[in-house]
Amino acid sequence: MISGAPASGKGTQCELIVQKFGLVHISTGDLLRAEVAAGTEIGNKAKEYMNAGRLVPDEIVNAMVTARLSREDAKQKGWLLDGYPRSSAQAESLEKMQIRPDIYIVLDVPDEILIDRCVGRRLDPVTGKIYHIKNFPAETEEIKSRLITRPDDTEEKVKSRLEIYKKNAEAVSSSYSNITNKINGNRPKEVVFKEIDSLLSQVQNDKVKMIKAE
Ligand code: AP5
Numbered sequence: 001m002i003s004g005a006p007a008s009g010k011g012t013q014c015e016l017i018v019q020k021f022g023l024v025h026i027s028t029g030d031l032l033r034a035e036v037a038a039g040t041e042i043g044n045k046a047k048e049y050m051n052a053g054r055l056v057p058d059e060i061v062n063a064m065v066t067a068r069l070s071r072e073d074a075k076q077k078g079w080l081l082d083g084y085p086r087s088s089a090q091a092e093s094l095e096k097m098q099i100r101p102d103i104y105i106v107l108d109v110p111d112e113i114l115i116d117r118c119v120g121r122r123l124d125p126v127t128g129k130i131y132h133i134k135n136f137p138a139e140t141e142e143i144k145s146r147l148i149t150r151p152d153d154t155e156e157k158v159k160s161r162l163e164i165y166k167k168n169a170e171a172v173s174s175s176y177s178n179i180t181n182k183i184n185g186n187r188p189k190e191v192v193f194k195e196i197d198s199l200l201s202q203v204q205n206d207k208v209k210m211i212k213a214e
Pocket residue numbers: 004005006007008009010011012013028029030032049050051053054055056057058061082083084085086090117118120121122130131132133135136152161185186187188189190192
């Protein structure tokens with residue numbers, strides 16, 4: 001499970017984690033944006049909350065995550081939850097199903113950096129890849145011309161998202177305090193990934209040992 005404030009780099013690190021560990025990436029933000037883009041009933045309900053920088057009601061998100069976790073690929077390959085749980089009711093929903101992560105990673109980045117990262121973020125609607133106008137510009141003019149800005153990435157909405165994150169962070173993290181690893185996310189993405197890679201490799205090795213011992 002990976003957590004952190006808006007723009008702390010969760011999506012960016014998840015791209016790298018999936019490349020190396022082949023886990024099924026379940027990002028509630030991405031799932032909700034896909035519902036909005038497809039104009040589904042869930043998307044229409046979620047849109048107003050997301051555009052205002054507020055949390056989408058728990059029952060919508062819980063149902064979406066439960067359905068995704070129960071699919072065969074998540075059971076076979078293992079999962080990487082990104083941006084969920086985000087409230088104590090969401091953490092309780094997982095507990096009820098006895099779903100617990102092996103590790104809970106929290107990316108720690110100072111507030112002023114987060115705002116610049118959000119405002120400069122651009123998304124490629126074709127590949128889903130995350131860019132930043134200064135930190136990670138598009139590789140080609142063709143990619144650059146199709147990049148989009150998220151409607152919730154204005155300075156004002158980022159401040160509201162950050163406030164909501166801070167309000168909920170402690171309630172959620174208390175569920176996972178014995179498996180929490182806080183990582184300094186204010187470093188180059190490769191350096192951050194190196195630390196995550198080493199933690200996940202350790203988890204993987206411990207699991208292999210446990211299976212062999214059974
Ligand atoms: P969601 O999409 O989850 O947004 P978020 O948590 O605010 O996180 P972000 O996607 O903004 O940032 P990130 O940490 O993934 O950073 P990224 O890698 O992109 O949720 C959006 C909305 O959906 C919510 O507001 C809510 O309405 C709804 N929602 C989602 N989940 C929900 C839930 N569980 N319950 C209820 N509602 C829910 O990086 C950001 C930028 O920084 C990029 O430009 C990137 O290139 C750059 N960057 C990344 N790493 C670095 C680095 N190391 N150095 C420099 N720049 C970097």
